[in-house]
Every structure is written in structure tokens, then in C-alpha cells.
Amino acid sequence: MSVNYLFLLDFLLLYGGSRRSLSEISPLEAILFDVDGTLCDSDPIHFDVFQEMLLELGFNGGVPITEEFYVENIAGKHNDEMCSILFPNWDHERAQKFAEEKEARFRKSAPERLVPVNGLHKVRKWIEDRGLKRGAVTNAPRPNAELMISHLGLSDFFRTVVIGNECERAKPFPDPYLKGLQDLKASPSHTLVFEDSASGIKAGVAAGLPVIGITTRNPPHTLLEAGATFLIKDYDDPKLWKALEELETRASNAEAGA
Structure with missing residues (x-):
């Protein structure tokens, strides 16, 4: 186990699992982004595919699933967890085949x-102008994540793309975010996260990171209950830019007083 990883584990003992303030992470060094629902509003696509495939299986007596059912049982979950909820009696091979077909569609x-x-793209420019480290951390399969990142023109933006199922444990466990920190050689004391799901927010909080929740699709109260530091509608939200400005001011004042 590397010294860096040991440091992250020690940090978790002090901060993991508690809501953190953005003021604690000045000066900002790195930003980690979820992908689905955080970089792009992909949930409607996932919902349509799930609804179609579950209807084909006669799930729920042939009654289409609702968006509420999708949010509660599917959104933000990795495929193994999702299949265990939807199909508790299926063997792993059958569940895996369903998940692979769903991702292909x-x-x-x-x-x-x-x-x-x-x-x-406004927040991307802000990050690039300041030379901040950045990574994507997602429960999406790698082909999906890379497709979305490429389509959004962000392939050269991210220094690392961490996939939940390639870690020992996916979100809501902290492992993917700890891996992101390790890949970027970033300090958890100076890194923030953008997330849109309760599962992802729990993962970031468990890694000892402040998480800004984006209310793309999931109910705001579930994001706050998961531990989000605060919520924004999108990256144009004035609340976000006020917080980033305050972070920069705090860092400048600290540097001037050093």
C-alpha cells in the first residue's frame, strides 16, 4: 500500500462521513466530476432504455416504470446493485447480460x-485558466463514460477517468474518489466534487470531500440528506460562482498574510 494511500485512509478517520465546508479546502487544487447527470443530462436516455427493456420482460406486470421508480431504484447505482434490486432471483450471468444490453442500447x-x-464549458474554462487538476469519477461502464466525455469535447480535459466497477467497491463507497485523488496526486484537503446523485454524494462525503450537488433530476432533499455541502441548479448558478470567488479571495488573503 502506497504512502499516499495511507495518508488518504488517515484523512478519512478524521473527516470521512461528515459534511464539509468549501472554506476548508482553500486553496483549491483539484476538482472531481461525476459524469451521468453532472456533465450531461443523460438520465432521460437511461430511463427510456430501462422502461423499454423492462416492458419487454413483462416487469411490473407489463406496467411501465415511472420516473419516481427510476430515481428511487436505479439512478446513480452501478449495474450489479441495480440488477440485485430489480431481479433479486436472477443469477449473475443473466443479470450481466441484461446490463450489457442496456448499456449497448x-x-x-x-x-x-x-x-x-x-x-x-464556462466552469471548464475557469478550471483550465487556473491550472487545477481534474478528473471524472463515475459508476458508468468505461465505454459509456468515454463516449459521453468524448461527445462533450472533454477527452483532453480530464487527467483521469475512474470507473466504479474497476475499483474494489463502487459508489456509494469512497473507493472511486480515493482513486481519483491518488491518480491526480491531489490532496483531499484541497479538492471538491460535483455530483448529482445521492449515491455519488455519499461516496464523496465518505472520502472526506465537500460535494456540490447538482439538481439535474434527483430530488434536492435526497442530495442534502446524502451530505451535499450545498446545491446548485447548474454551472451557471450564481451560488456556485459566489462560492468559487470566496475560495479565491480566501486563498489570496492567506498568501498575502504568509
Whole structure:
């Protein structure tokens, strides 16, 4: 186990699992982004594919699933967890085949429907102008994540793309975010996260990171209950830019007083 990873584990003992303030992370060094629902509003595509495939299986007596059912049982979850909820009696091979077909249908539909969350390219420029480290951390399969990131023109933006199922444990466990920190050689004391799901927010909080929740689709109260530091509508939200300005001011004042 590397010294860096040991440091992260020690940090978790002090901060993991508690809501953190943005003021604690000045000066800002790195930003980690979820992908689905955080970089782009992909949930409607996932919902349509799930609804179609579950109808084909006669799930729920042939009654289409609702968006509420999708949010509660599917959104933000990795495929193994999702299949165990939907199909508790299926063996692993059958569940895996369903998940692979679902992801293939998503990739087929996505290019025509994916659009960036409002203000994404504005925050991208802000990050690049300041030379901050950045990574993507997602429970999406790698082919999906890479397709979305490429379609949004962000392939050269991210220094690392961490996939939940390639870690020992996916979100809501902290492992993917700890891996992101390790890949970037970033300090958890100076890194923030953007997330849109309760599962992802729990993962970031468990890693000892402040998480800004984006209310793309999931109910705001579930994001706050998961531990989000505060919520924004999108990257154009004045609340976000006020917080980033305050972070920069705090860092400048600290440097001047050093």
C-alpha cells in the first residue's frame, strides 16, 4: 500500500462521513466530476432504455416504470446493485447480460441526445485558466463514460477517468474518489466534487470531500440528506460562482498574510 494511500485512509478517520465546508479546502487544487447527470443530462436516455427493456420482460406486470421508480431504484447505482434490486432471483450471468444490453442500447441512443449541463464549458474554462487538476469519477461502464466525455469535447480535459466497477467497491463507497485523488496526486484537503446523485454524494462525503450537488433530476432533499455541502441548479448558478470567488479571495488573503 502506497504512502499516499495511507495518508488518504488517515484523512478519512478524521473527516470521512461528515459534511464539509468549501472554506476548508482553500486553496483549491483539484476538482472531481461525476459524469451521468453532472456533465450531461443523460438520465432521460437511461430511463427510456430501462422502461423499454423492462416492458419487454413483462416487469411490473407489463406496467411501465415511472420516473419516481427510476430515481428511487436505479439512478446513480452501478449495474450489479441495480440488477440485485430489480431481479433479486436472477443469477449473475443473466443479470450481466441484461446490463450489457442496456448499456449497448444507451450508447446507441446517446449521441443524438446528449447535451452538456448549462454552464459546463464556462466552469471548464475557469478550471483550465487556473491550472487545477481534474478528473471524472463515475459508476458508468468505461465505454459509456468515454463516449459521453468524448461527445462533450472533454477527452483532453480530464487527467483521469475512474470507473466504479474497476475499483474494489463502487459508489456509494469512497473507493472511486480515493482513486481519483491518488491518480491526480491531489490532496483531499484541497479538492471538491460535483455530483448529482445521492449515491455519488455519499461516496464523496465518505472520502472526506465537500460535494456540490447538482439538481439535474434527483430530488434536492435526497442530495442534502446524502451530505451535499450545498446545491446548485447548474454551472451557471450564481451560488456556485459566489462560492468559487470566496475560495479565491480566501486563498489570496492567506498568501498575502504568509
